Amino acid sequence: MYEDRIRHPGLLSKIMSADEAAKLFHNGMRVGMSGFTRAGDAKALPRALAERALQDPLSLTLITGASLGNGSDGLMAEAGVLARRMPFQVDPVLRGKINDGEVMFIDQHLSETAEQLRSGNLAAVDIAVIEATAITAAGAIIPTMSVGNSAAFAQQATQVIIEINLSTPLALEGLHDIYIPQTLPGREPIPLTRVDQRLGSTAIAIDPARIAAIVITDSPDSPSNALPPDAETQAIAGHVIAFLQGEVAAGRMGPELLPLQAGIGTIANAVLHGLIGSPFSNMTMYSEVLQDSAIELLDSGQLAFASASSITLSAAVHQKLMDNIDHYRSKIVLRPQEISNHPEIVRRLGIIALNTALEFDIYGNVNSTHVCGTHMMNGIGGSGDFARNGQVSMFVSKSAAKGGRISSVVPMVSHVDHTEHDVDVLVTEWGYADLRGLAPRERAPLIIERCTHPDYRAQLRAYYDAACQRGGHTPHILQEALSWHTRYQETQSMLAAQ
């Protein structure tokens, strides 16, 4: 059995249980695992490592593509497996331990991890754990619903553990394009010039002798937890479309726009969903993740092709994709995240970057990661890769949170992930502020009037007016710049007492 999944005959003997494979790990090892936006993550080993650690303590550095599903990060964190974790996570249990200082979390641009491993800026991984739909006759790994950093991990690790996931159709073969940039010095350009271009192979080639274990699983990916569009996200989508229509009208792009990137999550998904029925046609995506909206846009005929590093869908849309995989495989390619997010490619293609802000300030600085400046939410993800190098960098957010007690627009962000230099357009349900070519003192009134929740506009105007009295290119009152956050900590609301 499994000959269709493990086509290299010498590897059948490597099949073992996850518990047996978990014995290959030793304290202090550096582990690279597949998984990106909870897609294509290893399902059995994280659980087996957590269970083993309860008996036989185990402390590892875990590097992934991005977030894992199935509560895996939480299980491993709870069992003390995770001494260090990078470059991204979304798990509530792990998040708690990061914020308690128990787990050392390194929050990285998603394009950079593989490059840093290869250059030695990060120490190499010892073991790779990669979910696969099959292993070819040559021993190459056919990934599942994400590529992430799997190719970099598999090529670098001394030992490779493969989880064959029987729930993934063999017809995924051909969906992936595995291309790894050359190493320094003297490397050539990455020859990608079109979103639908294929540069490499359909599987991750490695020496089969390094495959130390094969574990059989059949658990599906965790389904997307993006919420359906609501009135506010629909309004945000409307403003994004209005901005893009302006770009087309000004001749800065055609009706096919430029290749679109959209971050993970409810708002970005809703914005893309809002493009269905928009006046744009023959669009393309060059993104890190495809959510339901991307599949719906392909179905509407408005999206011609989608390139990403992972696919994260609701159960229903996932089923549709699987039932019609031969159709979709001609319209989708999954790449290593160092290619999907590569600064060289993002700049060359002229991406429209759409990412979600936790908060932004009156000068256009964006906080994507830290609640009240201290507590990590998920991580910067790929937002910086796209915002810095894209042709147009948009950040979207609802203008308020916690029933209006938090304003997403503040005098000074409590943590900066994207500086004013990298932010072109800010959008909330109230409108958009086009900051291109504007000085800080021009941005502030625009952001206050166009993007801020009406309950907070007078309060922001008062801050800005008082700050201007003190002068400066970027006026601030340092004693009050973070007072909205401390007021929230003290009174559970950013609203000033009347």
Place this chain on the structure above:
Amino acid sequence: MYEDRIRHPGLLSKIMSADEAAKLFHNGMRVGMSGFTRAGDAKALPRALAERALQDPLSLTLITGASLGNGSDGLMAEAGVLARRMPFQVDPVLRGKINDGEVMFIDQHLSETAEQLRSGNLAAVDIAVIEATAITAAGAIIPTMSVGNSAAFAQQATQVIIEINLSTPLALEGLHDIYIPQTLPGREPIPLTRVDQRLGSTAIAIDPARIAAIVITDSPDSPSNALPPDAETQAIAGHVIAFLQGEVAAGRMGPELLPLQAGIGTIANAVLHGLIGSPFSNMTMYSEVLQDSAIELLDSGQLAFASASSITLSAAVHQKLMDNIDHYRSKIVLRPQEISNHPEIVRRLGIIALNTALEFDIYGNVNSTHVCGTHMMNGIGGSGDFARNGQVSMFVSKSAAKGGRISSVVPMVSHVDHTEHDVDVLVTEWGYADLRGLAPRERAPLIIERCTHPDYRAQLRAYYDAACQRGGHTPHILQEALSWHTRYQETQSMLAAQ
């Protein structure tokens, strides 16, 4: 006369005085001027525009490569010529007007201005003013000591004014490599893979019919105002060398290192100067500016080749370069700043980026631009282009300023230009902190103990320890995070009362 400088015979009739040429400007025009780190700037038109504006008010948007010399920005600002200014400046008079809110200053990554002009994200320039050493028989412009954005301006402007500077030797021809990236969509890779590679032509080709005026000048560039090395900058250089020796010892680079970038100014110049006599050989530079130290390193034989967008030297070293230009022309190339700083190239070549911080915080965020969070110093320049995409991103600073009353290491920077995601190594005269692969709670003790002035270490430890009591991935006490800056504003010292 001037036939050797103006080789297109039809253009000799375009010679006019700067005052006449200044009449070509109208209110509201957008002007692109040559000049980068006070090298290769137009000398006559800025003065003529300022003089004209005193009689006949004139308000312009001025875009340059980077900073102008000769007090030109100050003269124009004083005369009210500068309504808007981008992407960089260093002039004290202009700085005052920016901080007073009189001049709208847009602080940009130096790689991005030309790209944004071409894409339409910034409105096109109407007039270009370019300093040249000569005009070829075909009407192409041979630049002087910088390329900057001159090619982009000259190709886009409706009218081009050329300042022929007779003090520049004709032998500068061949020093420059003019290559402009293709426009969207469908552009190809930029084929540069070696620092000494030439991609384009030695002059800026334009339709001679757009040359509206030629002005003859003979004023030299303003000499470099970098200060000579002192004990502190020598100590910084020593720590940089120690770090790089560690990289060589670890096998992450060879004794030729990776291509070096160094920002403008005293500290970066001193650090490069410190490499003379270091154990590194056959080094290369891929930078935006070459200062005295680069020429000295070429002379020492340790630097094999230097690529940049401008050359800014002291009078003595400038004279040596001019006296031996045929020799140096084989070891130096000047490129458009969108190529010298291009993210695609910076990432591909694996640059070691060395830039100066105004201040940095205990988590590795860097402020390059704003004094006490509000007042613009010069601008971000190319530091972000190199820090984000380079292989190793180093920031250097003296640990204290104003006789010890300002600590360059603070709890939270008052403005963020480079986020923790983009900063690998911090260096002061006390030592270096290698932040690669470290979480915020690991970075803070290292930065405090290795980089902070001893007078401020206990104070920083106390802040960090108290912040950790409150928890968080990046511990802070928001009420106190900016208190060092407000204390300085109130007491003229960041030192806490004993």
